[in-house]
Amino acid sequence: MNFNTKAVSRITGLSLRQIDYWDRTHFIKPSVSEASGYGSVRLYSFTDLIQLKVAKTLMDKGVSLQKIRRAINYLKKHMPDIKKPLSELRFLTDGETIFVLTKNKKAILDTLKNGQLVFSLALGEIVEGLKGEVSALQREKKYEVTVRGKKYAVVLHPDTEDGGYWIECPSLPGCASQGDTIEETLEMIKDAIKGHLEVMEEEKRVRKAS
């Protein structure tokens, strides 16, 4: 499964500008399909997504971009070997070199040399978190409702806050609703569309009259 920049931005929390800049400066590039001019699409793999999320995580912790570049380079090289033991995995760096721990936590101790600065972050957790974000994004399901004999495409979003749903009708900007179950939410958007259409017709009539 692949991701365009917008999805990457939503999942990782990076800005579109950052994603663009990082690609252009050869930091993290979309490995599925590169940008090729106006209107083309950058497509990132899940592995790319992990790299981007690790970079973001390190940034949030105050690590400078220059150091992160080196860390990500290591990750790029060793990503193929890593795939298996994700849950126990730890991604370690002293700012110069980065190493990955799959053993028990005691192994970390040995790395705490004098005056060394050690970054430790659980890659496994990051990956699990990403999986969650991705599936949440996927849960945005498209439905079709019929109002006055006409079909309308609607998009159903799970409301991660309180467990319900909110729904929108892209062809009628501003037309949205919400509900607790999928069925209820679909009924709600039907009503919303009806109301929306009525308002539009009223406006049209007013314009003609004037």
Added chain:
Amino acid sequence: MNFNTKAVSRITGLSLRQIDYWDRTHFIKPSVSEASGYGSVRLYSFTDLIQLKVAKTLMDKGVSLQKIRRAINYLKKHMPDIKKPLSELRFLTDGETIFVLTKNKKAILDTLKNGQLVFSLALGEIVEGLKGEVSALQREKKYEVTVRGKKYAVVLHPDTEDGGYWIECPSLPGCASQGDTIEETLEMIKDAIKGHLEVMEEEKRVRKAS
């Protein structure tokens, strides 16, 4: 014992511009005497020096200045308590909060929470290192040698690389020498001064003749 900006720069490796900027932005200010116009002198205490060195160490490891500011703020508050157990001390931060460990290394393990980024650096080592740098700086002793009946001030520097000394005569720019013992080095600079004077006189004679 206090330090002016030049000394601070030499000891910590920070540039004069950085020291100046950090003072102006209220990051690390000289606690002994503040700047008060042209030609005034910033004087830093040894405690200031530790803060500056910690900041530099974190910077070299790729931590952003903004995060370091927060780390140093913690250090400022807790410095009084810290003074005693320097050798065992570790200065820890996960980028948000900073804590200091004086117990055995096992305590560090507990702090390695999931997804947490942990910086560990040995404050004791940094302090010891600073003490060394400071005493090395102090070892720069001033002597006086007599050449052809005239007295010349000379400065003796311990050569930290190979244990010997190197010596210079500030009033004769470019006139320097070296030796293994202090006595030998002082003899060497006498010869160097003699040679230097001869060359200067020769130049003067040539200029007159032309």
Added chain:
DNA sequence: TATTCTAATTACATGAATGTATTTATTAAC
């Protein structure tokens, strides 16, 4: 096929941190 949407591209602006060079007032030296 024409129009609209989309996402990259381009251009410009910003802010933090720092380098560099010049100026200036104080301190030290003669």
Added chain:
DNA sequence: GTTAATAAATACATTCATGTAATTAGAATA
């Protein structure tokens, strides 16, 4: 007491990483 050395102050330039807004060509849709 005059001059020279010193270190802060000032001014300007630069780089990196980003924000923002306008432009543009390709893709999707009517």
